[in-house]
Amino acid sequence: MNRKILFLVVVVLTSMTLISGCGFKDIDKRGFVVAVGVDGTKNKKKPYRLTLKLAVPTGTFKQSPKPTYAYLSIESATLAEGIRILKTHTDKELDFAHAKVIVLGESILERDMKETFDIFLRRRDFQGIAWIAVGEPSAEGILKTNPTTDLPGSNALFNIFSNEGTESAYIVTTYLYDFSRRLFEAGLDPILPIIRTTEKTNEYRTNQAIVFKDDKKQLKLNTEDTKFYNILSENETKADIEVSKKELLFAIAANNIKVNYKILTPANKQPVLKMNIDIQGIVEESTERVTPEKLKDYSRDASEVAQKRFTHFLKLLQENEVDPLGFGLRYKATRLHNRDTEAEWQRIYPQLKFDVNAKVKVKSPGVIE
Structure with a gap:
């Protein structure tokens, strides 16, 4: 019995020497992505323009009355390639655990949505409860808009879609899991809210929606029709x-x-x-x-x-x-x-x-x- 115990201890100790260190990184070594934007380009070799919005930790509220963000953008052949190259543009490890908003630019809507969203459905670090929206005229422009009402510790887009901030019958809320279901399920077409910005006041306008058919843009609902959709659904x-x-x-x-x-x-x-x-x-x-x-x-x-x-x-x-x-x-x-x-x-x-x-x-x- 003693020999068996000794042999087991030796095996365990030997195995521990072969185990590499864990992948944990301190919080100051991580770059927290809060939103992802996807636009289309006219470059056939690099058809995607990927934009990441990163939250930059600051001091107290009195020291920084406005939230601070960093932006990373790149054109790439695939979204996966774009993410990996953007890792070389920062000293932080990109963390998508807080990426709760995915914005699509108008230029990407005519393409196959199943192909565009493939990475968001396969990678486990993208949450199924992330909100999906269309940005007019571009996703990058929407992400780089910082409303005057945005405060440290909050995000204007999060407040719009979560019902924790504004509540309105004119706002359509679509989750990633629901959008993917509508993409593949016959008899239920996808619908996404439209986010626009105002140049003078630097604010969001989210009171319209767009319906897709066969993975492509089909019908744009005005403000009243968007309300009727929310009521009937x-x-x-x-x-x-x-x-x-x-x-x-x-x-x-x-x-x-x-x-x-x-x-x-x-x-x-x-x-x-x-x-x-x-x-x-x-x-x-x-x-x-x-x-x-x-x-x-x-x-x-x-x-x-x-x-x-x-x-x-x-x-x-x-x-x-x-x-x-x-x-x-x-x-x-x-x-x-x-x-x-x-x-x-x-x-x-x-x-x-x-x-x-x-x-x-x-x-x-x-x-x-």
Whole structure:
């Protein structure tokens, strides 16, 4: 027994001499990448322009009232090559554990998204919960914009998409894992928020979105359509609805929104998508005095306007042959699957009739009385 123990100790000690040191590096030896930007170039040999935004640690808040960032940019044949070459441009080891935002420039949108995003899906140091967005006109310009409201220890882009800062029905939030799912899943098209900057005020504007089809840019949603997408996808339960009827103009602050729908395909009849939308809210602004006796009239007028606008939005998606709401996925999930299910949906979607029933209930005229 003693010989066996001695032999085991010798083997363990010998093995320890063969083990190299661990890959741990002190925090002052790391460069923390907080955002990644990808733009396209006209150089066929180097089609990518990669930009990394690194957080630079500073002193106390009083010493540095504004956050400090460093930027690394390079043109390369692949994104992997670009990252490895950028490591030679700094004395720090690039750490992507805090890279929570990936921005795509307009110049890269016409290319194959699956090819562009391949590295982000394969490398384990890119988080699946990173946010994806489109930067206009370029990703590099977006990353190098430092808003006046940005403070040490925070990041403006993080606050926009995390709901920890601003909350808005006009902001679409798309995670890397969800974007990759939409890229490969038939019946659910990818959608990304658009980030723009203002030259004078140096601020972000994030109130539009873009829908992709077959990995390429297809439909750009304006501000109102972006809000309707968030409502119908139930990503946002708070929104505003403006109603204009003759000389009356009033706005409703909706604080409770529920959406449900089903796809009906009766034999020898036109397929129908029946959607019910229930909205509850209060009057936020009005051009005339609002009394409790008029709430039913306000509710009726708001229901008519909401029904027309949501129907128009659904037809807009249909006309452009895009499906960010996942109607095709719902259809396949509620039918007996066969090899022709996807082809069936492709035939049905252009013929689909939208039967929208929007019910808006105004609960209060506000707190003026």
